[in-house]
Structure formats: structure tokens, C-alpha cells
Amino acid sequence: MSRNANLTPLPGSCAACTVRPFALFRVIPQARVGEIARIRSGVRLVRAGDAIMDGVFTMYAGWAFTWTATNDGRRQVLDFHLPGDLVERTEDAAEVEALTDASFCILSKERLCAFMGHDPGLALSYVEGLTRDRARMRERLTSLGRRDAAGRVAHLLLELHGRLLRRGGGDPRGAAVPLKQAHLADALGLSVEHANRALAALRKDGVATLHKGRLEILNRKALEELAGWGGGTQGGMLAPTTLAG
């Protein structure tokens, strides 16, 4: 297999961008898409496992994740980034890494700020994203604080499934989820072995499976039950729109 087999190039123009309807710039009407060209400062294709050093970018294809190392050398995965997500790599402790081969569109922080300064709609879109991020972190906090291993796994699978569905990926019965068990474990505060056992239990009970990069939901009711799924939509205070979550 060629070294670049899975690298998905980006379209040259934002007008043709397939993830824009789910991304920061969704609020820019098609007629004005030309104006955002100056904000883009480049594109990048990276391989699974590569560290991403760019400051602000929009995922185009593939998955990435943000993580941080603890003092004793273990890893906490803080969030997963899907196509359309705006990602900021800040200077602090957190690292960003490509989970699969991935491509993304790098933005100029400066010009983005400037543009938001005279386009409140774009600023609101940015705020929406942050609000949703916070809501997701809160959900995860509840998982790590009060759910057992099976519940945590179930909840994360439902979260990812929902996010994928909202951007047109997968279907009600499953979706492409390229996570390794180690990612699950590190996101959920579990050991790999225990994450494995939780997953095995879901499989044995005919609730869901995660195999070869594919999530299959066999019994949604049971999965939601395990997860203590609130079903909650997470709309931001300043977010009347109902786009990608």
C-alpha cells in the first residue's frame, strides 16, 4: 500500500468544502465564501500518530484527539476531533495528535480574530463551538465521576455516534469509529484491559460492538440504559441554530 493511500486532499476552494456545513464557517452564505479565503493559511495532510503543531485548524478528513500526560507518564485523552471540528492547539500542556491519517485546513488566528471583529455571526458560530465543547466536557466529567466502566464506554459510544450522525456520517445502526481500545481507555480513565472487558460485556449482551474501526449499535435502548443517556441536545446559550454538535 502506498504511503499516502488514505490521505484525503482538500478542495482548493471553500465553496466546494464538504465539511463547511458543519464547521465554523457554516454561517457564511455561499455568496460570501470568497471573503474567508484570506483566513485560510494553508492545508496539511498528516499520518495517523503524527503530532499536530498548528495553532488553529478545521478538521477536513480523519480524526484527531487532544491529550495530556500526567506526572507518572500516563495519558488522558481530553477530546476527539471529527471532520468539521475547529481545533485549537494551545501552548499549555495539551497535545494534539492525528488518530487516523487526516487532513485539515489551517487558519490564521490573527485574521480569524479580525474577521470575527466585523462579523458577529462568525463570532457567534465560534462561541457556539466553545459552548458545545464545554457541554461535552461536562458530560464526560459526569461519566468519569459517576458512571462505571460499562456506562462510560456506552456513553462515549453514543456521544460519538450522535456527533457523526449530525454531520452525515454513519446511520442509526452504526458508524465508522476508528478508535483503538487504548483511546477509549485513556479518554475514560480506565486501564486498557478494563476497557476491553467492558467492551466484551457489551458484545456478549448484544448491545454494541466496536470492531475494525466500525461501531455497530445492536440494541440502542440497552445502550442508552447503560449510559444513563439524558438524550439532551446541547445548544449553546447564544446558539439558536441547530447544526453539528
Place this chain on the structure above:
Amino acid sequence: MSRNANLTPLPGSCAACTVRPFALFRVIPQARVGEIARIRSGVRLVRAGDAIMDGVFTMYAGWAFTWTATNDGRRQVLDFHLPGDLVERTEDAAEVEALTDASFCILSKERLCAFMGHDPGLALSYVEGLTRDRARMRERLTSLGRRDAAGRVAHLLLELHGRLLRRGGGDPRGAAVPLKQAHLADALGLSVEHANRALAALRKDGVATLHKGRLEILNRKALEELAGWGGGTQGGMLAPTTLAG
């Protein structure tokens, strides 16, 4: 003691507001403070334990916290709100409750949005707050995922101490921290008994004490060691300023 003994009234004008330097409106120069009067839609004084139903408000005095109930009736505390913090009570599952007697300034969501639409600086200030919230949630996620009980307690105490210091409360050796052990436990995903034992260990080892609403830091080095304290400042991508965190 009178029923209203601890209720701190707000000043009539934003110009005299003692928490504004740490709050959303810090970016409005003193000369233009008059303009934000229209955004305020009222003030409220509440007693410890009261549920807060207002949508968007700035804490003026006292503490509050946001929490959510799990299916099995337990509680997860998602965040603590200190004077100067902007708090949004969204429709979803999360509740906001006064932790002490508290007073705050209610904002009109609509007029706030409108104002931010023509004042990018205010929008940025709002974004800064959200970014910091997210960073704090990520820190906490790391605690719940990868730190043991003592580490979680130590980390939260340091976080709160830092936030208080930055808004002029307390001193390097301690601060007023009105948390009950149950709040600690519910924020950190521990049972009350276990939170108690962790606190007892800190006390026994001369690291820190939390007693009668007061945090005393006896050995900061040791506390940071336990917490795996990264020390990291958490500046937002769009946040060049270095105000309250």
C-alpha cells in the same frame, strides 16, 4: 442571626462594581460603563441552597455551583462559580445552586448578544471566559481520569486557591473556601467518606487543611506534588489579556 445577615447587596451602578475588573465587562473602559446599564436586567440575592433559575448572570458575592443528577440519583458537581464569574443556566439537565448566600447581577441574553454584536472586545471577553471554562473542565477531566483521591482533592484546592488569588481573595497561605466535604466529593467523583479520608491525610501530613470554610495551605510544594500540578496558566487562544481565571 437575622435571616439576611450574609446577603451582600450589589452597588447600584456598574461603575462602582468591585468584581467588574474580573468579570465579563472588564473590557469596557470606565468612561463607557454607562453603556452596559441596559444589559443588566436585575439583581438577585439568594440563600445558600437555593436553586438559581436565572439564565445569564454575573456572580457578585458568594459562591454557586452547577450540578447534574445521574440516573441513580447521585450528583455530579460540574463547576464552582466565584464572584466575577459569568454563569449561564441552560435548559438542559444542569442545575445551578447557591453554595453560600449569594448575590448576582442578571443579564439580558438578548441585549448582551446585541451589544457583543457591535463590540468585538466584549465578544472576545466572553470567548475568553468560555475558553477558560473549557480548560478548567479539561483539568478536572484529567483529575477524575488519572488521579487518585488525594491528588484530586489537592488539585481542586489548588485550582480554587488560584482562582481566588487572581480576583484578590485570600493570600498565598490560604483563602475562604466555603465548600462542604460533600461538594468536594460530588465534584471529584468520590464518596463523602473517601473525600473525608483524603482530606484527613492532607491534614495529618501537614499539607493543607479545609476547616470551617477556610483553606489553609501548609506546604504548597507537597500539595502541588500530590496534585501533579502542571502550574499551567490557561490563556485562551483569543485571549491576550491575563485577568481572572
Place this chain on the structure above:
DNA sequence: CGTTCGGTTGATTAGAATCAACTAATGTGG
């Protein structure tokens, strides 16, 4: 002056980490 709430302590149990193999894929170079 009894009640309640917050805090403390001990005994027991349960859930998850750790340690230790081992198997199944995936991938690579000869």
C-alpha cells in the same frame, strides 16, 4: 436541650488496576 447537619472512623465489599501470558491481526523486509 434535643435535633439536625457536617464531619469522622471502622469493617466489609466491589470495581478496577496491575501483572502476566497469550492470541490475532497487521505489517515488513528478505
Place this chain on the structure above:
DNA sequence: CCACATTAGTTGATTCTAATCAACCGAACG
């Protein structure tokens, strides 16, 4: 194309951390 190496997933045994259960104490309060 095969042999070997590496990564991902699986399983069992053991240890440990934290939850649960059960009292009990002390201070604040009404």
C-alpha cells in the same frame, strides 16, 4: 510470498483503591 516482528486485542489471577454500610461525635440551631 513467506517468516518474523510488532501492534492490538483478549483472558485470568491477584492486589488495591474506593464504595458501601454502620456507627458515632460535635457543633450549630431553633
